[in-house]
Amino acid sequence: MKVLVAVKRVIDYNVKIRVKADNTGVETANVKMSMNPFDEIAVEEAIRMKEKGAATEVIAFSAGPAQCQETIRTALAMGADRGVLVQTDAELQPLAVAKLLKAVVDKEQPGLVIVGKQAIDDDSNQTGQMLAALLGWSQGTFANKLNVADGSVEVKREVDGGLENIKIKMPAVITTDLRLNEPRYASLPNIMKAKKKPIETLAPDALGVDVAPRLKTLKVEEPPKRKAGIKVKTVAELVDKLKNEAGVI
Amino acid sequence: MGVLVVAAHDGKAVRANVANAVTAASQMDPDVTVLVAGSNCDDAAKSAASIAGVTKVLQADDAAYANWLAEDIAPLVVKLAPNYSHVVMAADSVGKNIAPRVAALLDVAQVSEAIQVVSPDTFVRPIYAGNAMATVQTADKIKIVTVRPTNFKAAAGGGSAAIEKIGGEGAKGLSSYVGAELSKSERPELTSAKIVVSGGRGLQSGENFKMLETLADKLGAGLGASRAAVDAGYVPNDYQVGQTGKVVAPDLYIAIGISGAIQHLAGMKDSKTIVAINKDEDAPIFQVADYGLVGDLFQLVPELTAAIEKK
Structure with a gap:
């Protein structure tokens, strides 16, 4: 069974982002970029499946500008076998990415697609569910634990009240939550090896996908700033402030 | 056209955040219909009907809807959606699971976790963990929006909307519910x-x-x-x-x-x-x-x- 993972290039999670002065977006020039952390978990899960013999090949997919090659290389260094990059400088929204993924899935015929539950830049939490819909496949979202057996996947999901167990038919789309696994770091020899692994580059047109954005971003602004308050010295002072100043207890 | 709010529930009552979603929905269009899908969900439908501002409740009773599997709920919402200008869900683990599946089946975009309704087609939503606020506009005919409940006041009770029973679409057989390990707590949610x-x-x-x-x-x-x-x-x-x-x-x-x-x-x-x-x-x-x-x-x-x- 092939497993396809999708990896997104995003601003590194440690970077304090800045809104552009003209309010058209967020400053990305000269900012450290990394793989979306939830996608690292997806890559790790796929590699573990291969190590256990449940998967035969792990394909890392990305979509975006040429620099997404680096993100795919990171997945290859972790242990993925080869990459597919749909290269475009156009703005890509979740529905468009799901359509690009579907086109690649139609070609590659994986048994599972594993993606991060959300990207930490646009925080949409849509692509995996949309892909499952377009393929007519089942979906195991917010996965905390996976068990692949006999043409189905048992998925433990992180939900509002705790955890939920479902069983879904394969082929399926999985979206990862934080506790699914702890992604490995790529070793230096594996980083070197990854440079020789193949990455196929495709264009959206060649896949017959219209990636035109459906949502128009009118403006991007700083959120209202919360002012730092005061430091109190004692518990008694805190309780007094909460009672008589804030009136919350 | 009106708004369809898809309500999660526990069989007895709709989730508290449905009242917040109704407030958000009524800012898009005052004609708010709530869909309650489930198995033996009479009480949940009644609780939805009692939310002020709800015009109508659609109750879809079907064994397939007992556990809110996205593969089974989404086709029902997709079938109803063309009668509405918007489909709204609270941005909780149910809404996040189902809404994008609905959107893709309708070939429309989704606005995730709106915190403000600027106009019926324009919404503010946080990006980058809330370190930036994006104002986005959708031109899609049916607008799929999940809303962040804490940013909208809960609609009051005391409503008495009519409940209309509609049929279910059955199970697609793609997924099944096994069980849950829910945290038990007497404390407020x-x-x-x-x-x-x-x-x-x-x-x-x-x-x-x-x-x-x-x-x-x-x-x-x-x-x-x-x-x-x-x-x-x-x-x-x-x-x-x-x-x-x-x-x-x-x-x-x-x-x-x-x-x-x-x-x-x-x-x-x-x-x-x-x-x-x-x-x-x-x-x-x-x-x-x-x-x-x-x-x-x-x-x-x-x-x-x-x-x-x-x-």
């Missing part, structure tokens, strides 16, 4: 609690969280945690407050032993009053706290618990 007590890595163990439970019980508060505390196994995943966990906006948020990573702040910075207790006076949590108390939490928390009169 995190996202609707008036007061939230939250703990982080500074607690050092799950055992030490008991100290926060005592404080929470005295305050009648819900109990939350930072990602670090959940990852360390101190508390279950559903305690997590933050960018990828739950978003809360109580009247009072008490952060104990939480340093205040931006991912955590994303989930609580809309709280009315924030208190931080941390031994590190440079911890970022103090930059958003109204009242900061620097010191050893193992000494300060019992002291605080003792100082608060039981409600």
